[in-house]
Amino acid sequence: MDSVPTAASAPRRRPRAGGTRPGKIDASVVLNGLPDPVLVVDGEGEVRFVNLEAQEFFDLSASVLEGMALAELLPPDSPVMGLIEQVRRGSRRVSQEGVVIDTPRIGPHHVTVQVAAMGDPPDHVLVTVHERSIARKIDNSLTHRHAARSVTAMAAMLAHEVKNPLSGIRGAAQLLEENAHDQDRVLTRLICDEADRIVALVNRMEVFSDERPLERTAVNIHTVLEHVRTIAQSGFARKIRFVERYDPSLPPVYGNRDQLVQVFLNLIKNAAEAAPETGGEITLTTAYQHGVRMALPGGDTRLHLPLQVSVQDNGDGIPEDLQSNLFDPFVTSKVNGTGLGLALVAKLIGDHGGTIEFDSQPRRTVFKVSLPMYDESQISQAVSRVRGVRGGR
Known part of the structure; x- marks a missing residue:
């Protein structure tokens, strides 16, 4: 006969530190930790909640945004309004890429918008705005660094291969200038000026080759x-x-x-x-x-x-x-x-x-x-x- 585990023999869950279960996590804390702007809009079209990213995105504080009609924040013909209406008609979740959110305060932003039904309260919807992805930001940053490194290599090459010959060219032009006629002296002066201009450009580029910590x-x-x-x-x-x-x-x-x-x-x-x-x-x-x-x-x-x-x-x-x-x-x-x-x-x-x-x-x-x-x-x-x-x- 199979033995039936008793209270004494049944495996026990390891007690949590302190002997009590942790308190319930506040949803607003979770939403404030997200890297994308999030808004909650009620059935009357008013903004009921915004996370920290939404405040930064719209350049307005929560005290201003919460209670504001969404139609005051976005143009009435904004695609966001159409997405919200789709969810109101029964869609669980809808999204659209390439949406332009444009306000006088922040200017145009090309984003992806996702709208989802919350369920509780039943007439509230969750609007999430996805700006350019973090991966794209990192890729752009690395591209800019690669561009800077290409200048570094060019600067090191130019300093060695260009400045020395330019010095010789300038010196020769100065010697010719001593015995040149007035018309020829204009040309020798032009040679010196252009050589100086190129050296100044190379000197500016040498900043890129500075690899000191x-x-x-x-x-x-x-x-x-x-x-x-x-x-x-x-x-x-x-x-x-x-x-x-x-x-x-x-x-x-x-x-x-x-x-x-x-x-x-x-x-x-x-x-x-x-x-x-x-x-x-x-x-x-x-x-x-x-x-x-x-x-x-x-x-x-x-x-x-x-x-x-x-x-x-x-x-x-x-x-x-x-x-x-x-x-x-x-x-x-x-x-x-x-x-x-x-x-x-x-x-x-x-x-x-x-x-x-x-x-x-x-x-x-x-x-x-x-x-x-x-x-x-x-x-x-x-x-x-x-x-x-x-x-x-």
């Missing part, structure tokens, strides 16, 4: 932006109106102040040159985002990139044929441009372990830079590793 510390990004804005308004952007949308609660960036100044000086200079002569406007925005973790070059350390800085202008936009290669060297739409500014920006951001991306539409071009925040525990680990290497010598 980046010296980083805690940097207040708002101090950097204010410094760059002051420089800009004192010179090339004196006729531009600046709009600042800063989040004063941001923690410091883990970065190199001088290089960050160079990054945003280049971006703001490009924005100023793209802005119209009359009514030119540059918007500087800082925000905290939940997003991608990226590996620092030359190591296995992965940094969270929660700090986002945006530089937006109201110019005509970037020509479509340049957008796919915008961070490559010598790609530019400027008549006298060298096409090295954005390549340098990509290198410096890559050295920080950060990412840079852009979105360009007529009257609205925005560059978004994501950077790591200062983490004392990571700094301590880095110092310990350096000391360990030194101690082993």
Whole structure:
């Protein structure tokens, strides 16, 4: 006869620490941890809940969004309204790719929208917005880094193979100039000037071949932006109106102040040159985002990139044929441009372990830079590793 397990012999579940079951997880905590914007819309078409990503996406706080009619947030003819109506008619879940969400506050965004019935309450629907995938962001970031590395190799080659012959050419032109007639002296001066111009270009490119470890510390990004804005308004952007949308609660960036100044000086200079002569406007925005973790070059350390800085202008936009290669060297739409500014920006951001991306539409071009925040525990680990290497010598 088979034995029947008694209470004493039956296997017992291992008791949880503390002897009690954990409390129920709040659904809002889970939704706030998602990397995509999520909205809950009730049967009257009002927004009842938004997660943190939705607040960042629409650039509005939960206190403003929750209770707002969706028709006030999105145009009445938005495809999102049609998707919600399909779910109201009985569809369990519907989605559509290539939807353009366009508001005066955030401009156009090309997204995928998914709408699903919640069931409880029965008249509520869940709207999820999928922006460009994280994989695509990482792929773009790596592409920009590869472009910067191609400039690094070119810079090393040019420094060795070009500058020395140019020095000889310039010296020969100066010797000819001593005994040349006035008409010929114009030509020798042209040779010297063009040789100097090429050397100056090579000197600019040599910055890319600097492979020394980046010296980083805690940097207040708002101090950097204010410094760059002051420089800009004192010179090339004196006729531009600046709009600042800063989040004063941001923690410091883990970065190199001088290089960050160079990054945003280049971006703001490009924005100023793209802005119209009359009514030119540059918007500087800082925000905290939940997003991608990226590996620092030359190591296995992965940094969270929660700090986002945006530089937006109201110019005509970037020509479509340049957008796919915008961070490559010598790609530019400027008549006298060298096409090295954005390549340098990509290198410096890559050295920080950060990412840079852009979105360009007529009257609205925005560059978004994501950077790591200062983490004392990571700094301590880095110092310990350096000391360990030194101690082993």
